[in-house]
Amino acid sequence: MLQVSYFDGHTSRRHPVTLDLQFGEWRLSGEQLQRRVPVAEASLSEKIGNAPRQLHFDDGAYCLITDHAALELMLQAAGMQPHSTVSRLEGKWRYALASFVLIAVFFTAAYQWGLPWAANVVAHRLPASLPALMDEQTMAMLDQYVLEPSELPPARQQEIAQALSDLQPAQGDAIPEFHLVFRKSEAIGPNAFAMPGGTILLTDELVHLADESRQGKTQQGKSLAQAQILGVLAHEIGHVEHRHALRQFVQGTIVAAVVTWYLGDISSLLAVAPAALLNTRYTRNFEREADAYAAATMLGNGMSPAALADMLNNMEQHYRQQETADDGVETAETQWLDYFSTHPNTQERIARLRGLSVEEARP
Ligand SMILES: [Zn+2]
Known part of the structure; x- marks a missing residue:
């Protein structure tokens, strides 16, 4: 038996009563109240911290129970689970689980589709000066840590820059504005990287890798x-x-902003921005x-996409050798790999590019 407060569900009047559990019935006994309710017609709330537990009856009346230990002993003595007493509660758990699943689905969908959509919208509305500033800062940081001045002969640089600006747009629209920069970087290795503002970084190492794989060839080798x-x-x-770098960055910033908002520290967001990029x-x-x-x-400029497939292949081989040489340890160079070639998809991409070349070759 334990002392509880009983409310009839109609008035706010509290009745001190004793509560007992016997023969499958809740038994209430007080000055003006004697009541027996079968266990199946009552539901007991879960224990949440030290909050009083509520024993609800079907007619709206209820008890508030504060002596948790005594209640649990009573439930155990009656052979009932101390925490979820009535099967009706399981329905509530199912409901809670279903809501949880719904919320998870909502956030997954928001992350999967809503976020890229929002990032795209934002990326197209940013003032042009912002991406340019991002490029500037990124280059400054890279120049400080991983880049060295290019050692390619100026004539070779000129040749590449000229060939690039001579490219005709394939899809009607003009080729977007870009700015090609040459740098040497042992840390990055053969690679290229487009920044949000249109700066395209090309490493000497990539030029060498292309030249080496065509060594000993004729004039045709050079053009390949x-x-x-x-x-x-x-x-x-x-x-x-397609503003990929900008979209990806905005997307990362939105996620970081939500996380920092949740964690309540906005200064860390500003600190991680360049690293996120x-x-x-x-x-x-x-x-x-x-x-x-x-x-x-x-294709629009008389070149075969197979050349890009070959280059991807060369790069992958280069990085794989590097990885083996370093005994599988992730070096600075392998970390940089993702700028140009995203690891698991490289073979798939090579196959697709080769397929495009074959299609074009058919009469
Ligand atoms: Zn890429």
Whole structure:
């Protein structure tokens, strides 16, 4: 028996009563009240901290129970689970679980579709000066840590820049504004990277890799190396055209903003912004769009997309050798890999690019 407060559900008057559990019945006994209610016609609320538990009856009356220990002993003595006493409660759990699943589905959908959509909208409405500023800061940071001045002969730089600006747009629209910069970087290795404001970074190492794989070849070999380099650059221009870097960055910023808002520290958001940009990994879709753009541009300018496929292959081999040489340890170079080639998809991308070349070759 334990002392509880009884409310009839109609008035706010509290009746002190004793509560007992016997023969499958709740038994209430007080000055003006004697009541027996079968267990099946009552429901007991879950224990939440030290809050009083409520024993509800079907007619709206209820008891407030504050002596948790005594109640649990009573439930145990009656052979009932101390926490969920009545099967009706399980219905509530199912309801809670269903709401939880619904909320999870909602957030997943928001993350999957709503977020990229919002990022796209925002990316197209940012003032042009902002992406330019991001490029400036990113280059400054890279120059400080991982980049060195290019050692490519100026004539070679000129040749690549000229060939790139001579490209005709394949899809009617003009080629988006971009700004090609040459840098040497042992840390990054053979790679290229498009920044939000249209700056395209090309490493000496990528040019060397293209040249080496065509060594000993004739004039045709030289133009094939050039096609490989232009293919990579066209791919990067594709990222600029579709504003991938900016969209990805805005998306990351929205997520970071929500997280910081939740954690309540906005200063950390500003601190992580440049790092977030450098950790960009493009989605499979973004790479596909950039490859399609490159392939169309190459075909429109008399080059085969297979050259880009070859280049991807060379790069992957290069990085794989590097990885083996370093005994599988993730080095600075392998971390940078994702800028141009996103790891698991490379073979799929190579196959698709080769397929495009074959289609074009058919009469
Ligand atoms: Zn890419």
